[in-house]
Amino acid sequence: MIEDFQTITFIIASIALFVFGLQSFSKEIENLGKERLSRWIRKITRLPLGGFLLGGIFTAIIQSSTLVSTLTVSLVNTGIITLRDSILILLGTNIGTTSTAWIVSMNSTILGPFFIVLGTLISIIPAKVAVVGKSVFYFGFIFFSLSLISQAMEPIKNDPYLVEVLSKASNPLMGILYGIIVTVIIQSSSVVVGLVIVLFSQGTIDLDIAIPIVIGANIGTTSTALLVSLKLSPLAKLVAWAASAFNIFGVILMFPFFGLLKSIAINFSSEPAFQVALAYTISNTFTSLFFFILINPTIRRLQNHRWYKEHLSINASLHTTTELN
Numbered sequence: 001m002i003e004d005f006q007t008i009t010f011i012i013a014s015i016a017l018f019v020f021g022l023q024s025f026s027k028e029i030e031n032l033g034k035e036r037l038s039r040w041i042r043k044i045t046r047l048p049l050g051g052f053l054l055g056g057i058f059t060a061i062i063q064s065s066t067l068v069s070t071l072t073v074s075l076v077n078t079g080i081i082t083l084r085d086s087i088l089i090l091l092g093t094n095i096g097t098t099s100t101a102w103i104v105s106m107n108s109t110i111l112g113p114f115f116i117v118l119g120t121l122i123s124i125i126p127a128k129v130a131v132v133g134k135s136v137f138y139f140g141f142i143f144f145s146l147s148l149i150s151q152a153m154e155p156i157k158n159d160p161y162l163v164e165v166l167s168k169a170s171n172p173l174m175g176i177l178y179g180i181i182v183t184v185i186i187q188s189s190s191v192v193v194g195l196v197i198v199l200f201s202q203g204t205i206d207l208d209i210a211i212p213i214v215i216g217a218n219i220g221t222t223s224t225a226l227l228v229s230l231k232l233s234p235l236a237k238l239v240a241w242a243a244s245a246f247n248i249f250g251v252i253l254m255f256p257f258f259g260l261l262k263s264i265a266i267n268f269s270s271e272p273a274f275q276v277a278l279a280y281t282i283s284n285t286f287t288s289l290f291f292f293i294l295i296n297p298t299i300r301r302l303q304n305h306r307w308y309k310e311h312l313s314i315n316a317s318l319h320t321t322t323e324l325n
Contacts, residue, residue: 011152017145019191025062025138045085052292055092065097065189069225069243077229077236083308084299086239090246091288091295094218098281100190101214104146104197105273112147115140150198166199169209172258176251179216189214189221193280200272207262207275214280215254218247234310242302250287 044050059068069090076086119137123130169175183192193214200210222244229240254261261282265275291298302308 007152007155011149014145014148014152015186015191015195018142018149018194019186019188021138021141021145025135025142028135028138045081045088049088051081051085051088052092055089055094056096057092059093059096060099065093065221068093068096069222069240070228073225073229073232073236073240073243076239077232083235083239083302084295087242087295087299087302088292090239090243091292094247094250094284094288095281097189097221098277098284101193101197101273101277101280103142104194105271105277112140112142112144116144146194146198149195150202153198153202153204166205166209169205169213172208172212172255175209175212176216176219176255179213179218180220182213183217183220184223187221187224189217192217192220193276197273197276200276207265207272207279208258210276211258211261211265211279211283214276215251215258215283218284219244219251222247234307238302238305238307241307246287246291250283250290253287253290254283 044054047053055068055072059065062068072081072086072089072093075081076083081089115136117140119133119135119140121133122136123133125133169178179192182195183189186192196205196210196213199205200207222240225240225243229237261279264282265279268278269275
């Protein structure tokens with residue numbers, strides 16, 4: 001009994017450290033360019049593919065699609081970016097978030113300690129470069145905590161109860177539901193993807209279970225932006241709702257092709273982690289490109305929504321009030 005309690009505590013603590021590492025890394029990267037961020041976004045979104053590339057690259061750098069999504073909703077609310085720009089950023093974000101899976105796939109026992117030591121050394125340098133040290137440190141912390149999760153899961157990887165619970169995800173619909181629920185609880189699709197890769201690498205689950213869970217996590221990760229938008233303008237609500245709708249439709253779109261994703265992933269590599277990363281990347285990229293090609297009719301459809309009309313009505317009222325004053 002005591003041993004089981006220690007194992008569960010170790011697992012929860014390891015996951016908590018992983019979440020802390022991701023959040024801290026994201027925060028440090030954000031702090032490096034926080035003051036110039038709005039200006040950069042305004043300039044980049046003026047380019048034809050600016051918003052799309054910005055969403056992908058920015059998410060890949062800061063390792064948090066949740067942060068980029070909520071930031072996008074906030075920027076729409078303040079009028080810094082347009083509806084079209086926000087949609088392009090969100091579509092790019094779905095591709096950028098897959099970088100986490102590739103980073104986790106490259107996990108090794110030496111990477112974490114190496115970047116932790118490197119970040120510490122950079123931090124003590126008496127120069128401007130010292131501010132980068134924390135980012136490097138937390139990047140290493142992500143790898144280090146992931147190794148801890150793998151060690152913590154080792155004693156229970158073949159536990160009958162755990163295997164029974166996870167085996168239900170062999171039904172793709174249940175797998176998707178698992179991915180949604182766990183992501184909503186943890187508020188990070190990156191953590192879910194990391195856990196799935198650990199479990200798959202240990203042999204606790206197979207690819208038939210891993211693919212639905214990581215793809216289902218795409219839906220769960222939009223919950224934060226939806227919650228944030230509740231207190232914001234109608235346009236911000238519309239953007240948050242659109243992000244969820246894209247990911248829901250994307251899962252429906254990819255559902256018939258789970259078998260094909262599995263075949264492609266298996267042929268790509270014999271390494272479990274790379275198989276999950278590739279399947280996740282193909283799914284998200286296909287969905288984003290699908291909506292990117294249909295961006296004009298998608299924008300027109302969103303502009304017919306009552307929230308967009310409310311936004312125009314509010315702006316018109318403010319403009320009239322300003323003129324009267």
